[in-house]
Amino acid sequence: MIFFSEPFGIRSLQTPARRLLELLFDYNVEHRPVLFHVFSNGGAMLYRYIVEAFHTHKPFKNLKVAGTIFDSAPGRRNLRGALRALATVLVSKNVLLKYFLLFTFATAAVVLRILLYPLTRFIHESHYDALLKAPSCWPELYLYSQADAVIKASEVKQMADARQQLGVSVKAVDFSDSAHVSHMRAYPTHYSNLCATFLTDCLRASPP
Numbered sequence: 001m002i003f004f005s006e007p008f009g010i011r012s013l014q015t016p017a018r019r020l021l022e023l024l025f026d027y028n029v030e031h032r033p034v035l036f037h038v039f040s041n042g043g044a045m046l047y048r049y050i051v052e053a054f055h056t057h058k059p060f061k062n063l064k065v066a067g068t069i070f071d072s073a074p075g076r077r078n079l080r081g082a083l084r085a086l087a088t089v090l091v092s093k094n095v096l097l098k099y100f101l102l103f104t105f106a107t108a109a110v111v112l113r114i115l116l117y118p119l120t121r122f123i124h125e126s127h128y129d130a131l132l133k134a135p136s137c138w139p140e141l142y143l144y145s146q147a148d149a150v151i152k153a154s155e156v157k158q159m160a161d162a163r164q165q166l167g168v169s170v171k172a173v174d175f176s177d178s179a180h181v182s183h184m185r186a187y188p189t190h191y192s193n194l195c196a197t198f199l200t201d202c203l204r205a206s207p208p
Contacts, residue, residue: 017049021060033066033206035199040181041127041151044074048127051134067139067202069195072181074159075151076128128155132162139169139205141198143183143191150180169205171198 024030038047047068054060093101140163144156153174160172173194178186 011049013046014049014053017046018053018057020046021050021053021063024063025059030063033064033203035066035202036068037071037195038068038073039071040073041075044070044131045127048130048134051131051136055135064206065136065138066206067141067198068136069141069143069198070156070159071143071183072145072148072151073156074128074131075155076126128159132159133166137168139198139202140171141194142170142172143175143194144172145175145178145180145183147175147177148180 024034036047036050038044054063054065140160142156142160144151144153146153157172157174160170164170175183175187175191184191
Protein backbone atom coordinates (compact mmCIF):
# COMPACT_ATOMS: atom_id res chain seq x y z
CA MET A 1 0.00 0.00 0.00
CA ILE A 2 2.71 2.46 0.99
CA PHE A 3 5.03 1.87 -1.97
CA PHE A 4 2.79 0.71 -4.81
CA SER A 5 -0.71 2.06 -4.13
CA GLU A 6 -0.67 5.38 -2.31
CA PRO A 7 2.07 7.14 -4.33
CA PHE A 8 0.17 6.43 -7.55
CA GLY A 9 -3.29 7.62 -6.58
CA ILE A 10 -4.91 4.52 -5.07
CA ARG A 11 -6.28 5.50 -1.64
CA SER A 12 -5.64 2.06 -0.17
CA LEU A 13 -4.92 3.36 3.34
CA GLN A 14 -8.32 5.00 3.79
CA THR A 15 -9.92 1.78 5.05
CA PRO A 16 -7.18 0.93 7.60
CA ALA A 17 -7.33 4.52 8.86
CA ARG A 18 -11.07 4.30 9.53
CA ARG A 19 -10.72 0.87 11.11
CA LEU A 20 -8.07 2.23 13.44
CA LEU A 21 -10.41 4.99 14.58
CA GLU A 22 -13.25 2.50 14.98
CA LEU A 23 -11.05 0.46 17.31
CA LEU A 24 -11.11 3.36 19.76
CA PHE A 25 -14.85 2.90 20.03
CA ASP A 26 -14.52 -0.90 20.24
CA TYR A 27 -12.24 -0.49 23.26
CA ASN A 28 -14.48 2.21 24.78
CA VAL A 29 -11.74 4.85 24.86
CA GLU A 30 -13.47 7.36 22.59
CA HIS A 31 -14.01 9.76 25.51
CA ARG A 32 -10.39 9.65 26.66
CA PRO A 33 -7.56 11.80 25.25
CA VAL A 34 -5.87 10.28 22.20
CA LEU A 35 -2.24 10.93 21.22
CA PHE A 36 -1.04 9.87 17.77
CA HIS A 37 2.61 8.80 17.45
CA VAL A 38 3.43 8.74 13.72
CA PHE A 39 6.53 7.01 12.33
CA SER A 40 8.10 7.70 8.92
CA ASN A 41 6.21 8.42 5.70
CA GLY A 42 4.18 5.23 5.94
CA GLY A 43 2.72 6.41 9.22
CA ALA A 44 2.23 9.90 7.80
CA MET A 45 0.23 8.49 4.86
CA LEU A 46 -2.06 6.62 7.25
CA TYR A 47 -2.32 9.65 9.54
CA ARG A 48 -3.39 11.82 6.59
CA TYR A 49 -6.54 9.71 6.20
CA ILE A 50 -7.10 9.60 9.95
CA VAL A 51 -7.24 13.40 9.99
CA GLU A 52 -9.55 13.44 6.97
CA ALA A 53 -11.90 10.89 8.57
CA PHE A 54 -11.84 12.82 11.83
CA HIS A 55 -13.17 15.92 10.08
CA THR A 56 -15.56 14.30 7.58
CA HIS A 57 -17.23 11.43 9.48
CA LYS A 58 -19.54 12.57 12.24
CA PRO A 59 -18.90 9.72 14.75
CA PHE A 60 -15.16 10.46 14.77
CA LYS A 61 -15.65 14.16 15.55
CA ASN A 62 -16.37 13.25 19.17
CA LEU A 63 -12.87 11.87 19.67
CA LYS A 64 -10.64 13.93 21.96
CA VAL A 65 -7.31 14.20 20.15
CA ALA A 66 -4.68 15.69 22.45
CA GLY A 67 -1.80 15.93 19.96
CA THR A 68 0.47 14.22 17.43
CA ILE A 69 4.14 13.23 17.53
CA PHE A 70 5.89 12.85 14.17
CA ASP A 71 9.02 10.67 14.26
CA SER A 72 11.14 11.01 11.08
CA ALA A 73 8.21 12.37 9.06
CA PRO A 74 6.74 13.69 6.89
CA GLY A 75 8.83 14.07 3.76
CA ARG A 76 8.19 14.94 0.11
CA ARG A 77 8.98 12.89 -3.00
CA ASN A 78 12.43 11.60 -2.09
CA LEU A 79 13.07 8.77 -4.55
CA ARG A 80 16.44 7.82 -3.09
CA GLY A 81 15.04 7.70 0.44
CA ALA A 82 11.98 5.72 -0.70
CA LEU A 83 14.23 3.16 -2.43
CA ARG A 84 16.28 2.77 0.76
CA ALA A 85 13.11 2.22 2.76
CA LEU A 86 11.72 -0.31 0.27
CA ALA A 87 15.04 -2.16 0.18
CA THR A 88 14.88 -2.47 3.97
CA VAL A 89 11.35 -3.89 3.78
CA LEU A 90 12.43 -6.41 1.11
CA VAL A 91 15.68 -7.45 2.78
CA SER A 92 14.41 -10.99 3.49
CA LYS A 93 12.97 -11.53 0.00
CA ASN A 94 14.48 -13.39 -2.93
CA VAL A 95 17.25 -11.29 -4.51
CA LEU A 96 15.68 -11.34 -7.99
CA LEU A 97 12.25 -10.41 -6.63
CA LYS A 98 13.79 -7.67 -4.52
CA TYR A 99 15.54 -5.98 -7.43
CA PHE A 100 12.55 -6.45 -9.73
CA LEU A 101 10.29 -4.64 -7.23
CA LEU A 102 12.88 -1.91 -6.66
CA PHE A 103 13.22 -1.36 -10.43
CA THR A 104 9.45 -1.36 -10.91
CA PHE A 105 8.93 1.11 -8.09
CA ALA A 106 11.70 3.43 -9.28
CA THR A 107 10.43 3.45 -12.86
CA ALA A 108 6.82 4.10 -11.86
CA ALA A 109 7.85 6.77 -9.37
CA VAL A 110 9.94 8.66 -11.92
CA VAL A 111 7.19 8.59 -14.54
CA LEU A 112 4.09 9.18 -12.43
CA ARG A 113 5.30 11.19 -9.44
CA ILE A 114 8.12 13.23 -10.98
CA LEU A 115 7.78 13.61 -14.76
CA LEU A 116 3.96 13.70 -14.72
CA TYR A 117 3.57 15.36 -11.32
CA PRO A 118 2.08 18.60 -12.79
CA LEU A 119 -0.84 16.45 -13.98
CA THR A 120 -1.06 13.73 -11.30
CA ARG A 121 -1.18 16.24 -8.45
CA PHE A 122 -4.66 17.24 -9.59
CA ILE A 123 -5.78 13.60 -9.48
CA HIS A 124 -4.19 12.59 -6.19
CA GLU A 125 -2.79 15.12 -3.74
CA SER A 126 0.41 13.98 -2.06
CA HIS A 127 0.25 13.18 1.63
CA TYR A 128 2.79 15.92 2.31
CA ASP A 129 0.69 18.61 0.63
CA ALA A 130 -2.44 17.30 2.37
CA LEU A 131 -0.79 17.48 5.79
CA LEU A 132 0.53 20.99 5.10
CA LYS A 133 -3.03 22.30 5.10
CA ALA A 134 -4.68 19.70 7.33
CA PRO A 135 -7.62 21.13 9.33
CA SER A 136 -6.39 19.61 12.60
CA CYS A 137 -5.46 22.19 15.24
CA TRP A 138 -4.14 20.07 18.11
CA PRO A 139 -0.43 20.42 19.11
CA GLU A 140 2.28 18.73 17.05
CA LEU A 141 5.80 17.58 17.96
CA TYR A 142 8.32 16.88 15.18
CA LEU A 143 11.34 14.68 15.97
CA TYR A 144 13.83 14.47 13.11
CA SER A 145 17.55 14.41 12.27
CA GLN A 146 19.97 15.92 9.78
CA ALA A 147 21.50 12.45 9.43
CA ASP A 148 18.24 10.83 8.26
CA ALA A 149 18.94 9.20 4.89
CA VAL A 150 15.26 8.55 4.12
CA ILE A 151 13.44 11.75 5.14
CA LYS A 152 15.11 15.13 4.60
CA ALA A 153 15.37 17.25 7.74
CA SER A 154 14.65 20.40 5.73
CA GLU A 155 11.28 19.02 4.66
CA VAL A 156 10.25 18.14 8.20
CA LYS A 157 11.29 21.62 9.33
CA GLN A 158 9.34 23.16 6.44
CA MET A 159 6.24 21.26 7.54
CA ALA A 160 6.67 22.34 11.15
CA ASP A 161 7.10 25.99 10.15
CA ALA A 162 4.07 25.91 7.83
CA ARG A 163 1.86 24.35 10.49
CA GLN A 164 2.98 26.93 13.03
CA GLN A 165 2.09 29.73 10.63
CA LEU A 166 -1.43 28.28 10.51
CA GLY A 167 -1.73 28.76 14.26
CA VAL A 168 -0.95 25.20 15.33
CA SER A 169 1.14 24.80 18.50
CA VAL A 170 4.34 23.22 17.15
CA LYS A 171 7.64 22.06 18.61
CA ALA A 172 10.45 20.64 16.46
CA VAL A 173 13.58 18.88 17.74
CA ASP A 174 16.60 18.03 15.56
CA PHE A 175 18.61 15.06 16.89
CA SER A 176 21.41 15.92 14.42
CA ASP A 177 23.15 12.55 14.06
CA SER A 178 20.61 9.77 14.65
CA ALA A 179 19.41 7.60 11.75
CA HIS A 180 15.90 7.26 10.35
CA VAL A 181 13.38 6.28 13.06
CA SER A 182 16.31 5.66 15.41
CA HIS A 183 16.21 8.77 17.59
CA MET A 184 14.97 6.90 20.65
CA ARG A 185 17.54 4.16 20.10
CA ALA A 186 20.31 6.77 20.02
CA TYR A 187 18.96 9.06 22.73
CA PRO A 188 16.50 7.03 24.87
CA THR A 189 16.31 9.38 27.85
CA HIS A 190 16.06 12.60 25.84
CA TYR A 191 13.50 11.10 23.47
CA SER A 192 11.35 9.73 26.30
CA ASN A 193 11.45 13.02 28.18
CA LEU A 194 10.41 14.98 25.09
CA CYS A 195 7.43 12.69 24.48
CA ALA A 196 6.38 12.63 28.13
CA THR A 197 6.59 16.42 28.44
CA PHE A 198 4.67 16.89 25.21
CA LEU A 199 1.93 14.52 26.38
CA THR A 200 1.65 16.31 29.71
CA ASP A 201 1.41 19.70 28.02
CA CYS A 202 -1.25 18.37 25.62
CA LEU A 203 -3.36 17.00 28.44
CA ARG A 204 -3.18 20.28 30.31
CA ALA A 205 -4.26 22.19 27.21
CA SER A 206 -7.03 19.81 26.09
CA PRO A 207 -10.60 20.43 27.30
CA PRO A 208 -11.93 18.12 30.04
